[in-house]
Amino acid sequence: MAYKPRVETGELLILRILNKRMNLTTEEQLHYKNKEKGFEGEVEFDLLTEKLQCECFILNDLLLEVNNSKFQIDTTFIFQETIYPCEIKNYEGDFIFKPDRLERISGKDYKNPLDQLKRTKFMLRQLLQNLGYNIPIEGTVVFINPEFTLYQAPLNEPIVYHSQLNQFMKKLDMQPSKLTSRHKKLADKLVSLHQIESPYRRLPPYKYTQMRKGMTCITCNSFKITVPTGARKVVCDDCGCEEGFESAVLRNVEEIKLLFPDKKITTNLVFEWCGVVGSKKTIKKFLMKNYRSNGKKKYTYYI
Numbered sequence: 001m002a003y004k005p006r007v008e009t010g011e012l013l014i015l016r017i018l019n020k021r022m023n024l025t026t027e028e029q030l031h032y033k034n035k036e037k038g039f040e041g042e043v044e045f046d047l048l049t050e051k052l053q054c055e056c057f058i059l060n061d062l063l064l065e066v067n068n069s070k071f072q073i074d075t076t077f078i079f080q081e082t083i084y085p086c087e088i089k090n091y092e093g094d095f096i097f098k099p100d101r102l103e104r105i106s107g108k109d110y111k112n113p114l115d116q117l118k119r120t121k122f123m124l125r126q127l128l129q130n131l132g133y134n135i136p137i138e139g140t141v142v143f144i145n146p147e148f149t150l151y152q153a154p155l156n157e158p159i160v161y162h163s164q165l166n167q168f169m170k171k172l173d174m175q176p177s178k179l180t181s182r183h184k185k186l187a188d189k190l191v192s193l194h195q196i197e198s199p200y201r202r203l204p205p206y207k208y209t210q211m212r213k214g215m216t217c218i219t220c221n222s223f224k225i226t227v228p229t230g231a232r233k234v235v236c237d238d239c240g241c242e243e244g245f246e247s248a249v250l251r252n253v254e255e256i257k258l259l260f261p262d263k264k265i266t267t268n269l270v271f272e273w274c275g276v277v278g279s280k281k282t283i284k285k286f287l288m289k290n291y292r293s294n295g296k297k298k299y300t301y302y303i
């Protein structure tokens with residue numbers, strides 16, 4: 001099991017909500033889809049690393065800083081003798097390897113992830129030295145997508161393709177590795193140094209009034225949600241998925257909090273956000289049960 005599990009960034013969580021509740025521009029939508037796709041690829045890689053039997057610490061998604069520069073590592077393995085950062089790419093389609101970039105056959109250029117890996121290794125080395133560790137750094141770029149082809153890539157570069165994933169996992173599993181308290185200390189130190197960036201800096205502009213109101217399905221994001229009279233659940237007319245009414249309301253409260261951290265959560269606000277389903281009385285009951293109330297009567301809000 002991963003020593004540091006992977007979670008969606010705040011930016012991705014917010015983009016998901018914005019994508020269903022407002023009209024993003026084509027460019028914003030592309031940015032969102034790339035983020036989603038990148039995350040999917042990382043999660044797919046996690047499914048494989050979870051099965052590793054060897055002794056190692058797996059740290060997913062680290063954002064670290066050294067000498068005022070930040071660097072991000074998708075997956076980091078700590079073995080007895082080495083530390084092994086991986087850069088995961090979920091690119092799809094046909095690409096040509098160029099020394100300074102990857103060129104998509106259909107035209108667009110991408111940064112060469114090997115450069116990114118080189119930078120990561122360089123920064124990580126400095127950080128480890130500062131922390132008093134002199135441990136060799138290896139590392140690789142993983143192209144996780146089965147429909148990715150890279151033409152003209154040199155053979156001696158640290159690249160793992162989809163067809164080589166099983167072999168790569170076997171290779172990691174074969175590492176003779178015995179971890180000590182010193183390795184645990186290093187893992188704990190790196191986790192403690194992980195930075196969480198504010199998601200609000202890189203988002204497209206959005207306003208409360210712009211947002212499409214209404215409950216959405218937990219599975220398919222459809223707005224076609226009904227609350228059968230007297231039932232304590234909501235039902236999606238599109239996919240048939242059912243969810244407890246209370247959990248659906250709380251999920252919507254969390255959406256508001258994530259998008260508008262400065263807004264006061266009131267019964268009226270949640271009632272409006274949920275698209276005027278159920279009754280204000282029920283929503284108030286859920287808020288009182290799950291949050292702390294502040295203020296009096298009609299000025300009550302929940303934190």
Ligand SMILES: [Zn+2]
Pocket residue numbers: 217218219220221222236237238239240241
């Ligand atoms: Zn649905």
